[in-house]
Amino acid sequence: MGWNDQVIAEFRSNNGRVGGMFEGAPLVLMTTAGRRTGRPHTNPAVYRRDGDRYLVFASNAGGDQHPDWYLNILASPQVTVELGTDEGTARSFAARAVPLEGAERDRLWEAQCADNPAFREYERKTSRTIPVVALELLDLASDPGAGAAVVRQLMGHHQDLRDQLARLIAALDRGEAAGAAAPEGLAEQLRKHCLTYCYGLHLHHTREEGAFTQFERQYPALVPAIARLREEHRVVADALTAFGAELTAAADGEKDVTRMREGIERLVAGLEEHFAYEERELLAAVG
Ligand SMILES: [Fe+2]
Ligand SMILES: [Fe+2]
Secondary structure, X not given: OOHHHHHHHHHHHOOOOOOHHHOOOOEEEEEEEOOOOOOEEEEEEEEEEEOOEEEEEOOHHHOOOOOHXXXXXXXXXXXXXXXXXXXXXXXXXXXEEEEOOHHHHHHHHHHHHXXXXXXXXXXXXXXXXXXXXXXXXXXXXXXXXXHHHHHHHHHHHHHHHHHHHHHHHHHHHHHHHOHHHOOOOHHHHHHHHHHHHHHHHHHHHHHHHXXXXXXXXXXXXXXXXXXXXXXXXXXXXXXHHHHHHHHHHHHOOOOOHHHHHHHHHHHHHHHHHHHHHHHHHHHHHHO
């Protein structure tokens, strides 16, 4: 387990508290979408409260490059944040990342350096202006239209994921039609498509589970349905892992297009059921 993974594991099992160099520091985990791969990336960061917002600093410990998470949020500002809570367990929340500019950025950066001299030290080490980013948590209580907007967005993602799977199946059918002359690289190609698909689905579920926390609080009647949806996410993730392993075996020689096709069809059936249940329950809640 690398250093990053250790911090993440400790954070999650210890309600957001982490020892070592982060001892006593207010810490947040941010999951961003990899700007090239779409793969979810999780990073710990020290935060500063500013009203309802959580400020994070793209210091990269004084390095001359912006950290990857900062470049990721410039490409896609939707992030999932994890925080320790009064409930005693760290929870994830849907949030939007907004880079601050001008006087506002300078004022809050100075405040952070005054409270925590390590940041002043980072500033000294680089000629970069270290970006300050506000994480704004989705607020369903004060914006009556927000719940419906989030559900519409999730439904749009479902459609994208359906389209991607349909393309995977079409690729498989082309291979099947070619019969004995099926291109050698079919399984390998599928494996790559599948990987992209897996990242996309994993990201979708990560974001969704963040928003679920806010939905549970705003619409308590949804709690049982959301528990089931979270459990289904784990089932889908396991099925995808198993299917990925099958594809890897196929790429290594054992090419059984029929079996791959059955694998995809099982996935599609499970996912369609999940999407339908999710859309029905969430839509009913937001009216
Ligand atoms: Fe879901
Ligand atoms: Fe979903």
